[in-house]
Amino acid sequence: MFHLKMKGVTMIRPKSKITLMLSIVSFLLLASAKVSSTNPLPPRAGSWVTKAPMPTARAETASGVVNGLLYVVGGEDGIGSLNVLEVYDPATNSWTTKASMPTARQTAASVAINGHLYVAGGATLTGQLYNTLEVYDPTTNTWTSKAPMTTAETAPAFASINGKFYVVGGISSFVNNPRNGVLQVYDPVTDTWATKASMPTARAGAVAAEIDGKLYVVGGTLNGAGTTNVLEVYDPATDTWTSKAPMPTPRWLFTGAGVNGLLYAIGGDPGNSSPQTVVNEVYDPVTDTWTTDAPMPTGRYGMATGVIDGTIYVIGGATGFGNGVPQSVSEAFSPSDTAPPVISGVSASPSVLWPPNHKMKDVMINYNTTDDSGSVNCTLNVTSNEGTPADWQILDAHQVRLRAERVGSGNGRIYTITITCTDSSNNSSSQAVTVIVPHDQR
Secondary structure: OEEOOOOOOOOOOOOOOOOHHHHHHHHHHHHHOOOOOOOOOOEOOOEEEEEOOOOOOOEOOEEEEEOOEEEEEOOEOOOOEOOOEEEEEOOOOEEEEEOOOOOOOEOOEEEEEOOEEEEEOOEOOOOOEOOOEEEEEOOOOEEEEEOOOOOOOEOOEEEEEOOEEEEEEEEOOOOOOOEEEEEEEEEOOOOEEEEEOOOOOOEEOOEEEEEOOEEEEEOOEOOOOOEOOOEEEEEOOOOEEEEEOOOOOOOEOOEEEEEOOEEEEEOOEOOOOOOOOOOEEEEEOOOOEEEEOOOOOOOOEOOEEEEEOOEEEEEOOEEOOOOOEEOOOEEEEEOOOOOOOEEEEEEEEOOEOOOOOOOEEEEEEEEEEEOOOOOEEEEEEEEEOOOOHHHEEEEEOOEEEEEOOOOOOOOEEEEEEEEEEEEOOOOEEEEEEEEEEEOOOO
8 A cells, every 4th residue: 555666777776777876876875774763662463474476576566455455566577667467355365467557667656546546657667757647447447547747756655645646755857866855646536736845854765654644754765865764744734744753774665554543664675785674663653652563574675565454465576686586475464453342332230239138139241342353351340339249249251240238327339340351462441330239219
């Protein structure tokens, strides 16, 4: 969904077969990238699974999810730029080939909006820069051309917000490969592009994701200064940018996604002649902090990405240095579960014990639970404003036995039954319900 890919040509690709300019930039990258984290990050507990490989090994592709299917298009195979469209179905763990994109290209921006795949910008290994916007309709298996971008870009960051296509940063000229912070927004309803407030940090090869209606942009490469870890957030409502806590590992050509209100930044190139990283770092906008999650099994850069039912699929990419080796590997990441179970419909039956005859009476504790993991264990606990533990028994997770008794000089007995539910990731939540033994009936 929100992924990064870079271009060949006389640009900035330390893994591509191209020119002296690349060597210069690679040297800059080697000299600059450092991890800025000073404190170890607490780990999370997500998991990875290997899936069916993509038929065409390639890197720097465009992608998007439509109706539960992951569409991967374009990219490069180390020889030239591609227009191949392949579709992954997680239900069957299989791939199919669909109509090729009219314009062969790599490092384009792409999003899925209203059941269509939008692909904008990009470039070729031979040095062609595009402002082209093409739209794929899965129902007809056809492509349509739409209004071109105002500014041609390759290796921008991108995301969709409220049905609009946001494209920010990238490289718009192969003369010295200057990065920029230009923000272009496409409206499919009017087939028009609008230019908004520029991103403060000009860069290319960053990752973007939408979280709560805002555009989060992180990482990338700077003009002559190597990789960056800068995180900046754009608010469409105010057309303004703000800076947030930097990503621990500076890098570019990585991938990312927004899932359950968190920003995931996975893999990529740290730009210091180190192997492609497998790091998986997670940003929480609520606390403005980063943590780590399970590392990606296969280190690579220039991957396609899509989120389906909360799972992040990371497809293809390339490994190695110099020319790079395009990959077909497909790996799926299930983020760690941090959401506690939801307890609803809580009631006690009966909720009033009468008469106060000192006898033990069975009480049903009714409730429902839902949880992302699907596996929840619930327990009950009983307290009271009077009496002793001998006045109650816990029979199971939905039933207690309470004594129908109260102190004659008091205002009545109140039993409080607390329901505590814990899921398989050890997240827990509680709800309480009361059963009373009134002093008298009025």
